[in-house]
Amino acid sequence: MDDRVQQSQLSFPPDMVIPPQRYSGEANHAEEAARVFRRCWMFVGFTDDLRNDNDFITADIAGTSVLVQNFDGDLRAYHNVCTHRYSLIHLRPCGNGKPVCPYHGWVFNRDGVPVGIPGNREHFGLDDAAKKRLALRRFEVAVRGRFVFVRLEPAGPGLDEQLGAYGAVLDHLSELFTDRIDEGVLPWSANWKAALESALEVYHVDATHPETFKGYVKKVWICSYEGEHSRGVSQLSDGSARWWDGVSQKMGLPRSDRLESYDHYLIFPNLAIGVSHGALMSVQTYDPVGPDRCELHYRLFLGETSKPQTKGGAARKAVEANVAGFNRTILGEDQRVAEATHKGLKQVQVPAVLGSCEERIAAFHRAWLARMAAE
Structure with missing residues (x-):
């Protein structure tokens, strides 16, 4: 009884959660394109x-x-x-x-x-x-x-107004992360919202990424918000932090003095940016190509090295291959559960149960529902 009372206090009410029927169907896809994607920057x-x-x-x-x-x-x-x-x-x-x-x-x-x-x-x-x-x-x-x-x-508002305080974040990231080391487009058989939601919480990490991301971060998610956008911060594991310290020193890579953990930003509706230990930037968009399909476009960046002799060398290539491979593995694991979730969403009528550990998903849902209700 006590557990049920606690759950009702910590989870979000159903009217704040996107109904499962809104994750599929041509009519929903067309309305979403008109009300969200055509009106947002x-x-x-x-x-x-x-x-x-x-x-x-x-x-x-x-x-x-x-x-x-x-x-x-x-x-x-x-x-x-x-x-x-x-x-x-x-x-x-x-x-x-x-x-x-x-x-x-x-x-x-x-x-x-x-x-x-x-x-x-x-x-x-x-x-x-x-x-x-x-x-x-x-x-x-x-x-x-x-x-x-x-x-x-x-x-509607200009870009700077839509970004709010996160505009300065994009300025900072633009100055620091100038060296693109990997890029790709992955087709997912899932609605873009189901795909994106896997990036907005760390609750799934133990089950979905037991051999990868679970060891990369500590499962603490500190969230903050800027209008429709959000940020989640998790501490890197001690081993991950030491690895990035060593790589940054050996490769002469600059690091952000503002973003020292694992910092993840969502720029509504579908731009996700992750920064690892201030040394690596991941930029991802979850682009709808239909009600049941999306494309994940990812890009990885490092900062410009202060040791140009290391670029093109065996050690630098090994680091880039390690980072790119790790990223693709995690995306593949997320793809598997996003596609499984999309199949499940098409078979139910009741909104999902979102716990307090999924507050960024709830914030994303509120922003989406508000956009869809706007004239």
Whole structure:
């Protein structure tokens, strides 16, 4: 009896938890795209890939393909769909090249207008006004540090307002973690919310990561909040801290003087950033590609070494391989339980029971429910 009383006091009420039916279904997916992903500033990449004229990156925001292009130093974001016969324009995640449709060779300028149309005079007869009516749909783009964000719908707060105090965190991380050592995209057969929730608590660590993450951190999760966003801090295990101290010294890696534990940030809705001992940054997005599928895009960064002679050496390569392999193993373990949870969510009607150890998930649910209820 006492245990049940304690549970009722510590767990979150069902009306604060996303109903299981909202983790699947085309109608839910479409509503979520309209109310959450189109209205939020969405992380799409780094300025590292946009340094030069005609550099570009592409991203998919809940079914909308977006290109961000450097036009002589000016970053602009457009719908990555040709207005002629609707082929995607840029087919790679990043690269360098003008916005040229691969299907019929239509060329678009910095204003998104198709200024180069093969056979225009013979076949289309489009004057300047008609070409302007065929301009690509433009989106808002903003940068904080090296993090690039796009918003599909223009109404609402600016990026700095949406980030709040976490904007300064992105500035700090951008200055420190400049050396990308690994990147990948993993398809998961799970709704993006079920996938993301595995990153918002350490309660699952003993069962899901008994040979990996369990030994990496101490199972203490100190949480704090900034608007829709959240932070969880856990102390690294003594062995993990010693390993990072040794690697940082031997490799000449800089460390953050502000983030000395395992610090994990969620930038709502789907950007997760983890920092290990101030020496390693993991950046992950959980991108919906359908109601029952998502893609996890991960990137790993170290700081710029003060011992450049170590870059490319055997010891440095071993460290990078160790870190990248460890990260991929943990993601694989999370994928297994996220996909199992998604299958279970489709078979029940009652909201999940969230305990006090899952308060960041509850905060994420509150933010999601508020967005979905907004007009």
